[in-house]
Amino acid sequence: MTHEIAVIPGDGIGQEVTPAAVEVLETLDIDFEFIEAEAGDAVKEETGEALPQETYDLAASADATLFGAAGETAADVILPLREAVDSFVNVRPAKAYPGIDAVRPETDLVFLRENTEGVYSGHEDRLTDDVSTLTRVVTESASERLAEFACDYVANSDKHDSFTIVHKANVMRETDGLFRDTVKSVADEQGVDTDEVLMDAFATRVCLDPDQFDVVVCPNLAGDVLSDLAAGLVGGLGLLPSANIGPERALFEPVHGTAPDIAGESVANPAAKIISAAMMLEYLGYEEESEAVNAAVEATLAEGPRTPDLGGDASTEDVTAAVIDRL
Amino acid sequence: MTHEIAVIPGDGIGQEVTPAAVEVLETLDIDFEFIEAEAGDAVKEETGEALPQETYDLAASADATLFGAAGETAADVILPLREAVDSFVNVRPAKAYPGIDAVRPETDLVFLRENTEGVYSGHEDRLTDDVSTLTRVVTESASERLAEFACDYVANSDKHDSFTIVHKANVMRETDGLFRDTVKSVADEQGVDTDEVLMDAFATRVCLDPDQFDVVVCPNLAGDVLSDLAAGLVGGLGLLPSANIGPERALFEPVHGTAPDIAGESVANPAAKIISAAMMLEYLGYEEESEAVNAAVEATLAEGPRTPDLGGDASTEDVTAAVIDRL
Ligand SMILES: CC(C)[C@H](C(=O)O)[C@@H](O)C(=O)O
Ligand SMILES: CC(C)[C@H](C(=O)O)[C@@H](O)C(=O)O
Numbered sequence: 001m002t003h004e005i006a007v008i009p010g011d012g013i014g015q016e017v018t019p020a021a022v023e024v025l026e027t028l029d030i031d032f033e034f035i036e037a038e039a040g041d042a043v044k045e046e047t048g049e050a051l052p053q054e055t056y057d058l059a060a061s062a063d064a065t066l067f068g069a070a071g072e073t074a075a076d077v078i079l080p081l082r083e084a085v086d087s088f089v090n091v092r093p094a095k096a097y098p099g100i101d102a103v104r105p106e107t108d109l110v111f112l113r114e115n116t117e118g119v120y121s122g123h124e125d126r127l128t129d130d131v132s133t134l135t136r137v138v139t140e141s142a143s144e145r146l147a148e149f150a151c152d153y154v155a156n157s158d159k160h161d162s163f164t165i166v167h168k169a170n171v172m173r174e175t176d177g178l179f180r181d182t183v184k185s186v187a188d189e190q191g192v193d194t195d196e197v198l199m200d201a202f203a204t205r206v207c208l209d210p211d212q213f214d215v216v217v218c219p220n221l222a223g224d225v226l227s228d229l230a231a232g233l234v235g236g237l238g239l240l241p242s243a244n245i246g247p248e249r250a251l252f253e254p255v256h257g258t259a260p261d262i263a264g265e266s267v268a269n270p271a272a273k274i275i276s277a278a279m280m281l282e283y284l285g286y287e288e289e290s291e292a293v294n295a296a297v298e299a300t301l302a303e304g305p306r307t308p309d310l311g312g313d314a315s316t317e318d319v320t321a322a323v324i325d326r327l
Numbered sequence: 328m329t330h331e332i333a334v335i336p337g338d339g340i341g342q343e344v345t346p347a348a349v350e351v352l353e354t355l356d357i358d359f360e361f362i363e364a365e366a367g368d369a370v371k372e373e374t375g376e377a378l379p380q381e382t383y384d385l386a387a388s389a390d391a392t393l394f395g396a397a398g399e400t401a402a403d404v405i406l407p408l409r410e411a412v413d414s415f416v417n418v419r420p421a422k423a424y425p426g427i428d429a430v431r432p433e434t435d436l437v438f439l440r441e442n443t444e445g446v447y448s449g450h451e452d453r454l455t456d457d458v459s460t461l462t463r464v465v466t467e468s469a470s471e472r473l474a475e476f477a478c479d480y481v482a483n484s485d486k487h488d489s490f491t492i493v494h495k496a497n498v499m500r501e502t503d504g505l506f507r508d509t510v511k512s513v514a515d516e517q518g519v520d521t522d523e524v525l526m527d528a529f530a531t532r533v534c535l536d537p538d539q540f541d542v543v544v545c546p547n548l549a550g551d552v553l554s555d556l557a558a559g560l561v562g563g564l565g566l567l568p569s570a571n572i573g574p575e576r577a578l579f580e581p582v583h584g585t586a587p588d589i590a591g592e593s594v595a596n597p598a599a600k601i602i603s604a605a606m607m608l609e610y611l612g613y614e615e616e617s618e619a620v621n622a623a624v625e626a627t628l629a630e631g632p633r634t635p636d637l638g639g640d641a642s643t644e645d646v647t648a649a650v651i652d653r654l
Binding site for chain 1: 397398401402406430431447451452453454457458460461463464465466468495497499501502505527528530532533534535548551552553556559560562563564624632645
């Protein structure tokens with residue numbers, strides 16, 4: 001069976017780390033067909049459009065998409081691409097890796113972020129000169145779909161057996177109340193333990209003691225901000241992967257951006273993109289290969305070679321070759 | 328001139344730390360008239376109302392209010408009380424104190440949080456069984472008022488000379504765009520330097536290096552979450568004060584809650600509430616007295632006596648007496 005994989009490197013170091021991940025995948029005994037497409041600042045400059053229709057269509061039809069990063073146009077690229085794969089959940093693991101200086105090295109969290117609504121629904125109006133509004137949408141159906149995913153996630157894992165619902169239902173009573181109640185009732189039905197924490201209290205408590213949390217289920221903006229907070233605790237966005245999962249396809253992206261300061265110099269660390277590719281392998285059912293790639297990246301982070309962000313002087317290619325060697 | 332001060336201890340340790348702050352204020356050579364009123368879980372249990380009308384009216388007419396904490400009913404108490412004093416800005420300093428174990432002891436930030444709108448405007452609807460909405464409101468006038476306060480704040484300070492605007496205008500383009508543009512244009516007119524950071528990026532960066540930030544101006548929910556994040560970096564909510572400032576009156580509250588686990592045992596640390604009272608002194612124009620109280624609290628934190636949360640075995644009264652001794 002051939003897997004059609006859309007490859008969208010985007011801007012900056014996306015152009016360097018995405019090919020590195022493809023190179024790693026090509027060494028595996030799996031039948032991938034990689035199809036490349038453009039998105040981001042550079043293509044906008046050329047064509048006026050950050051996300052060409054053919055790129056959107058490709059992501060909407062491929063089995064999975066590997067995305068790199070986009071610059072100024074990030075929101076115009078990634079939000080429609082999440083929609084293209086009908087992604088209802090953004091899976092964001094945040095754990096410290098060897099070789100990375102972390103404020104809280106014991107952090108080991110997975111955020112399951114609602115990926116379709118909340119303030120991201122994007123209905124905004126300028127009612128008068130003075131007044132602007134945004135309609136934040138929370139639906140029972142999206143909350144349910146997320147909760148079912150979260151329950152499966154926990155059930156299929158040896159590591160996790162419950163999750164924390166993070167929300168702000170003391171202020172957003174109807175909307176986050178619906179979110180919280182729906183997620184909780186799905187979990188109750190499925191016999192999955194949950195607890196709940198207000199999003200502001202979560203922000204304090206995760207700094208004080210990240211060990212008290214494990215899997216976090218939350219609305220869209222809360223997931224955006226709190227997973228980036230967790231990234232800060234593990235030493236930065238540098239090594240974090242993420243998966244945008246839909247019912248039939250998915251998109252995998254490193255959490256880091258385009259890193260314009262080092263782009264084009266072949267020194268970008270490909271680890272986050274390669275770990276994102278490992279998430280794709282798992283998604284496609286190649287558990288063993290996924291674990292092998294993760295192990296090869298971890299060994300390379302621990303033993304080198306390392307790119308300059310980790311104090312080494314290796315190139316993107318050196319690191320990629322070292323990961324492949326370890327497979 | 329007599330200053331009428333509303334005193335609303337609320338629930339839990341609010342009942343212990345609020346009288347401690349009043350005791351400190353009473354030793355000063357300032358003509359205060361303290362008028363106590365009820366709010367919170369206990370009064371709700373008795374009367375069915377967490378915030379009796381006379382408490383609201385008192386806060387709305389007093390020169391300043393000292394609030395303690397409220398339990399389950401926190402949102403029903405503090406949000407209307409902020410409205411009662413017409414508070415348009417919540418001033419939240421977050422800095423590490425001697426004696427507190429902090430993840431990032433170099434943190435020294437002040438959040439100026441918009442205090443009237445955003446998702447807190449509270450217009451929610453259940454449109455169908457499936458769909459709930461919340462209308463997030465951002466106005467030019469509220470953004471302007473906040474920006475003018477921020478510019479004055481920076482201008483009247485030896486310590487600060489610029490501020491960072493934190494927002495999520497890449498997603499909330501109209502609403503946070505209006506916020507960002509308005510705040511920036513007021514600052515530009517007044518010759519105050521600003522920079523801007525997306526709220527998710529701020530969450531990462533403040534963990535990695537809090538020193539890069541100083542004064543942070545942001546919408547309501549961003550201020551709620553990010554100031555609590557900063558509280559996590561300085562070791563918890565325990566010692567943080569806050570001020571809800573309106574055009575004619577203001578309300579001062581510690582950031583901590585009711586601490587039900589230790590309430591009633593006379594071991595609550597009164598420091599945050601006494602520092603909040605020092606913010607009130609500054610607000611009322613008693614700069615010198617404010618500095619003296621702050622210095623007395625800091626000396627007490629450093630040299631003791633200390634309450635059990637800081638590893639000591641002193642009571643609330645012991646600490647209060649020690650602060651008064653040092654004045
Ligand atoms: C680029 C931006 C629209 C995006 C988001 O807010 O979701 C990013 O911050 C992320 O988390 O992937
Ligand atoms: C109690 C709650 C409504 C309140 C808020 O969200 O503003 C609290 O978290 C705070 O920050 O003072």
